[in-house]
Amino acid sequence: MAEPSGQAVGRDELATLKLLALEGALDEPTKVSCADLAGRLDASNQTASRRLQRLEDADLLDRDILGDGQEVHVTSTGERRLQSEYADYRRIFEADASVHLNGIVTSGMGEGRHYITLPGYMKQFIERLDYEPFAGTLNLELTDDSVRKRARLSALEPVTIEGWEDDERTYGPAYCYPVSVESGDGEYEPAHIIAPERTHHGEEKVELIAPEKLRDVLELADGDEVTVHVSE
Ligand SMILES: Cc1cc2nc3c(=O)[nH]c(=O)nc-3n(C[C@H](O)[C@H](O)[C@H](O)COP(=O)(O)O)c2cc1C
Ligand SMILES: Nc1ccn([C@@H]2O[C@H](COP(=O)(O)OP(=O)(O)O)[C@@H](O)[C@H]2O)c(=O)n1
Numbered sequence: 001m002a003e004p005s006g007q008a009v010g011r012d013e014l015a016t017l018k019l020l021a022l023e024g025a026l027d028e029p030t031k032v033s034c035a036d037l038a039g040r041l042d043a044s045n046q047t048a049s050r051r052l053q054r055l056e057d058a059d060l061l062d063r064d065i066l067g068d069g070q071e072v073h074v075t076s077t078g079e080r081r082l083q084s085e086y087a088d089y090r091r092i093f094e095a096d097a098s099v100h101l102n103g104i105v106t107s108g109m110g111e112g113r114h115y116i117t118l119p120g121y122m123k124q125f126i127e128r129l130d131y132e133p134f135a136g137t138l139n140l141e142l143t144d145d146s147v148r149k150r151a152r153l154s155a156l157e158p159v160t161i162e163g164w165e166d167d168e169r170t171y172g173p174a175y176c177y178p179v180s181v182e183s184g185d186g187e188y189e190p191a192h193i194i195a196p197e198r199t200h201h202g203e204e205k206v207e208l209i210a211p212e213k214l215r216d217v218l219e220l221a222d223g224d225e226v227t228v229h230v231s232e
């Protein structure tokens, strides 16, 4: 998913972020000195310090300045950014770079039904996904591992459903990724992960749409485990 994250950073900053992650700064606040970092980046102290500052400004890195150096910690946005780089390398080097997400079926607030059936969206679903989706979204709560893997979606090209407006308000865009949905009962496609740009869900939830009610065709109930195979 294209996730806006403060300011854009360049290749040099990203390389610095990777180095910090290699030092362990993904898992916990990690002490670094600018001199040491400068040596490893083959750059001046000033350059190293500027890169850290830019990473912090872009919300990719948290910093704590100490008397004799600083402690740095890669933020969740920073981790997503690295995951997305990783996804690119997987696509370059691995024959099977497909993404599988695991989650359990949950109920939401019944808003999915409302949004899916709005004519401004429905018209686009039929045109761009080649099916009329069932009225609603099947919500999954992802496992911790899959929350991390989800960032790999950003390396793929989604089907874009554009935002629109009526007399009262504006509606945001949504991004659809083709998937097949597997449960103990079998596998179903076509289906899509739908990622609305505006949503009250966090990273740990995904929503699925399909031409049929997945709870019926796959005999799903809250708490059941589901694997989503994302198509390349
Ligand atoms: C196609 C689509 C478009 C959406 N657009 C908006 C929007 O413009 N504004 C908004 O607040 N929520 C929007 N939502 C998100 C819903 O408010 C809600 O977060 C989400 O669909 C979860 O609903 P559920 O938990 O009831 O299934 C959209 C959802 C979908 C499926
Ligand atoms: N393709 C779909 C879409 C929704 N659903 C279910 O249909 C119902 C209506 O969807 P919704 O998004 O409005 O509801 P919640 O996800 O908020 O519970 C929910 O029980 C979804 O889990 C489904 O089984 N298959």
Ligand SMILES: [Mg+2]
Pocket: 108, 110, 111, 112, 113, 136, 137, 138, 139, 207
């Ligand atoms: Mg839903």
